[in-house]
Amino acid sequence: MLTSITEILNLLKKYGKVEKIHKDTYVVEISPGKVRELCEILHWKLNGHFSVTVGSDERPVNGYFGVYHVFLLDKQKLSVIVHVKVNPVTLKIPSITPIIPGANWHEREAHDFFGIFFEEHPNLERLILPYDWPEGIHPLRKDVNVRELRYKLLKKETGLVVEKKAEEEYIVPIGPYHPALHEPEYFELYVEGEKIVDARYKGFHVHRGIEKVAEERLTINQVPFIAERICGICGYTHNVAYCQAVENAARIDVPLRAKYIRSILLEIERVHSHLLWFGVLFHLLGFDTGFMMTWLVREKIMDLAEILTGNRKNYGMNLVGGVRRDINEEKIKLSLETLDYVEYKLRKILDKMLKLKEITSRTKEIGLLSREEARKLSVVGPVARASGISTDVRRYHPYAAYSELEFKVPVYDAGDVYSRALVRYDEIFESISMLKQLLKNIPKGDLTAENVKVPEYRKGLGLTEAPRGENVHLVITGRENKVYRWRPRAPSYNNVPSTLVMLKGEKLADAPAIIASIDPCFSCTDHVVVIDVRTNVKQVLRLKEIARGK
Amino acid sequence: MSLKLFRRSLWVYHLNSGSCNGCDIEVLNIFTPYHDVERLGIKLVASPRHADVIVFTGPITRETLPKAIRAFFAVPEPKAVVAVGSCACGGGIWYDSYAVIGGIEAFYRILENYYKIRLPLTVYVPGCPPKPEAIIYGIAVLRGVLKQKQRKTYFLEKEVPALTRDFIVNLEKYMKQEGGINIGKK
Amino acid sequence: MKTPRIDIFKEALKTGVVTKKYPFEPVEAPEGFRGKPSIDFEKCIGCEACVNICPPNALSVEIDTKRGIKRVMLFLGRCIFCGRCQDVCPTEAIKLSREFELSSLNSKDLYQIVELKMAKCKICGRYYATVRQILFTAKNVPKDQRPLLLLCDECRSKVSAKHISYARW
Numbered sequence: 067m068l069t070s071i072t073e074i075l076n077l078l079k080k081y082g083k084v085e086k087i088h089k090d091t092y093v094v095e096i097s098p099g100k101v102r103e104l105c106e107i108l109h110w111k112l113n114g115h116f117s118v119t120v121g122s123d124e125r126p127v128n129g130y131f132g133v134y135h136v137f138l139l140d141k142q143k144l145s146v147i148v149h150v151k152v153n154p155v156t157l158k159i160p161s162i163t164p165i166i167p168g169a170n171w172h173e174r175e176a177h178d179f180f181g182i183f184f185e186e187h188p189n190l191e192r193l194i195l196p197y198d199w200p201e202g203i204h205p206l207r208k209d210v211n212v213r214e215l216r217y218k219l220l221k222k223e224t225g226l227v228v229e230k231k232a233e234e235e236y237i238v239p240i241g242p243y244h245p246a247l248h249e250p251e252y253f254e255l256y257v258e259g260e261k262i263v264d265a266r267y268k269g270f271h272v273h274r275g276i277e278k279v280a281e282e283r284l285t286i287n288q289v290p291f292i293a294e295r296i297c298g299i300c301g302y303t304h305n306v307a308y309c310q311a312v313e314n315a316a317r318i319d320v321p322l323r324a325k326y327i328r329s330i331l332l333e334i335e336r337v338h339s340h341l342l343w344f345g346v347l348f349h350l351l352g353f354d355t356g357f358m359m360t361w362l363v364r365e366k367i368m369d370l371a372e373i374l375t376g377n378r379k380n381y382g383m384n385l386v387g388g389v390r391r392d393i394n395e396e397k398i399k400l401s402l403e404t405l406d407y408v409e410y411k412l413r414k415i416l417d418k419m420l421k422l423k424e425i426t427s428r429t430k431e432i433g434l435l436s437r438e439e440a441r442k443l444s445v446v447g448p449v450a451r452a453s454g455i456s457t458d459v460r461r462y463h464p465y466a467a468y469s470e471l472e473f474k475v476p477v478y479d480a481g482d483v484y485s486r487a488l489v490r491y492d493e494i495f496e497s498i499s500m501l502k503q504l505l506k507n508i509p510k511g512d513l514t515a516e517n518v519k520v521p522e523y524r525k526g527l528g529l530t531e532a533p534r535g536e537n538v539h540l541v542i543t544g545r546e547n548k549v550y551r552w553r554p555r556a557p558s559y560n561n562v563p564s565t566l567v568m569l570k571g572e573k574l575a576d577a578p579a580i581i582a583s584i585d586p587c588f589s590c591t592d593h594v595v596v597i598d599v600r601t602n603v604k605q606v607l608r609l610k611e612i613a614r615g616k
Numbered sequence: 617m618s619l620k621l622f623r624r625s626l627w628v629y630h631l632n633s634g635s636c637n638g639c640d641i642e643v644l645n646i647f648t649p650y651h652d653v654e655r656l657g658i659k660l661v662a663s664p665r666h667a668d669v670i671v672f673t674g675p676i677t678r679e680t681l682p683k684a685i686r687a688f689f690a691v692p693e694p695k696a697v698v699a700v701g702s703c704a705c706g707g708g709i710w711y712d713s714y715a716v717i718g719g720i721e722a723f724y725r726i727l728e729n730y731y732k733i734r735l736p737l738t739v740y741v742p743g744c745p746p747k748p749e750a751i752i753y754g755i756a757v758l759r760g761v762l763k764q765k766q767r768k769t770y771f772l773e774k775e776v777p778a779l780t781r782d783f784i785v786n787l788e789k790y791m792k793q794e795g796g797i798n799i800g801k802k
Numbered sequence: 803m804k805t806p807r808i809d810i811f812k813e814a815l816k817t818g819v820v821t822k823k824y825p826f827e828p829v830e831a832p833e834g835f836r837g838k839p840s841i842d843f844e845k846c847i848g849c850e851a852c853v854n855i856c857p858p859n860a861l862s863v864e865i866d867t868k869r870g871i872k873r874v875m876l877f878l879g880r881c882i883f884c885g886r887c888q889d890v891c892p893t894e895a896i897k898l899s900r901e902f903e904l905s906s907l908n909s910k911d912l913y914q915i916v917e918l919k920m921a922k923c924k925i926c927g928r929y930y931a932t933v934r935q936i937l938f939t940a941k942n943v944p945k946d947q948r949p950l951l952l953l954c955d956e957c958r959s960k961v962s963a964k965h966i967s968y969a970r971w
Binding site for chain 3: 649650651652655656702705706707708709711712719721737738739740741742743744746747749750752753754756757758761762764765766767768769770771772773776777779781784785786787
Binding site: 372 | 805806807809810813814817820831832833834835836855857858859882883884885886889
């Protein structure tokens, strides 16, 4: 068993050239033949976990396409990026999905965007691009001008497409929509009577082409604002992750006060997000009192965020090198008062709600995800923690002000919906205690670093722990104050495939709670296409109807 | 023009057309205790067939476009549209992305071209995301309860001093004489 | 075992009524709220600093070469209310207010347009900058250098290259 950092570095050196890009982050450049061997060692033998695969078009720089597999080694507090150069003519590299099933979507995405073929990938179909997107055009390649393409596509194809789609939807009369907060993604469940035998997921309705916009139009200091709009619930974590990636790449030292302010806002966001999740869970289980009560408490947190940052969501507080607004004494006092109220109120109601029989009977031992499955799919955040994997970026790869705080990482072993709720319950109170430490010990100092200069073609990795799990942002800086390649990876990207495992063998009535239990950031957890295997008749149920047991 | 047709409660169908979730949550938020719009008779319904008003959030991605069109036609006439958030109003920060149609205006253009319909009454609620109060205000404007405050402003500079060599060199002197040209910090 | 249901009910009762009476009673946004940005027509000099920094391009600029007019447009339908324009404006012409009631029944009401007159270059006769921008710059420039501001960028570089030997700007 290899443990120390030097041993791991020696091992990596056997495979290829090792380069340190910033603190605790190493890039290994290896030949395509050795990818599988190294990835297997990193993920399975060294007990790290696969985090993200990033494709990149580097033909203007060095004549190759690049593929980066990012691995996080929690024990050693290391991040290892495996870099493979892909020949631009053959465009083939071996797939790592047979070894790490969690890489499935990542590789399909790289195939969509760059046209890289992953050999021996089980299912290299289109994942992200819209259904009417023409074959053979890969939008993130540098020689594709999508802006021209966009208008052409709009003029020609929209009308046709609508009719074709409309026909399909006559069979499925109600579209993939539902009025709650959820987004337009849907799951197809294959059922035998009440039992789910298989599930399929169709998502990426919300693909907005964010990476291309950022690479083509925006400058380095404008990207934080679009990063924040990846997600309206946990956007600030993306914002911080991006800024950290650029700061790491450019070796900018962020002042301590700015780090504290970032941590404060991140924790406020976590509390609001977890409360939102509790509300949604209670709503889906038909317990609307719980929904109203948790959202009532959450409103206090939202008001607090509004006072601290100037907006209820999408705080807009970060720039590369620091933060934009200060928190004064008055605001600190107000925050502490609000937190006391929230803690008091939650202690009164939340654990009592979790003890209710109607909650426990519908969450305990439902939606099981074993530790092995969780490792295979490389799930992150509360879902992993509920399956007995202790992973937390705040603890193992500390960023912002987390290295100076005392906190616990709650871990439960049961792997069911109830333990996911318990993890989040514990995390809320951990966050509140962290917030109190942060607010009391906030140091004096500047808000932004003095010299913000970003050099060309440097790589940086930014990690944050979002309410749903780890966020990974890989940034390659470009010329003229632009980003050359930016790949944000949201936690739900790793977690959503695990729902398909959880759903198998469960009752149809439990599907909503299971899908909601991973807190899918971008997905519509409602719309489920039910296909009865025996009669092969399709009908669409909305989650509410399923929740009623129809 | 306010909605004379909807004298009583408005039933709202919420359609997420590629939003980041920020607006969705604020839309949901107006049904929770602090804002509770059910006291005004506004109700969130599950099917577009039951709705009077359709709420769009998000810049309308290519993937959701056909579904949005289906849902739009499923809402019976007379209907009204509320575009919540800057994305729905004019495309927001995504307005020129390849995967995005670009807000409700572009959506209407497609409807006009392919279906030749009369466009419904539309309320634009800018904000990123709008406060829950702002969404309630938007609905109040739609109902004609409150008056619209936001107006287009247009300003054309009428007179400018002739830029001569003498004028620009002795700027301070001329500015005093003419009572000051209003530029810059004072 | 006693069911906790009754405790939850008691707690709900204790909370009482929290609903805001909003559409019938006004609500104020807290201090520092990033609401509606508005351009002060008297102060705007058409320097395009805000146009360059705006992440969603809600602020845009058009130059009408026939009429000699620079048009600065702010479209709230794209604005993300980040307040970067306020940070960079040299004359404090654009500011974010606390106003959030921006709904309108017509998308045209979401526009703010400022049209400023431009000056012609004294050598090539091309429109190159607004009059206000030139005057604003002139204030911060020593008197002997000011005439150079009456030329467009290209002509200025030519002229200053010619005269650099003796003028010593």
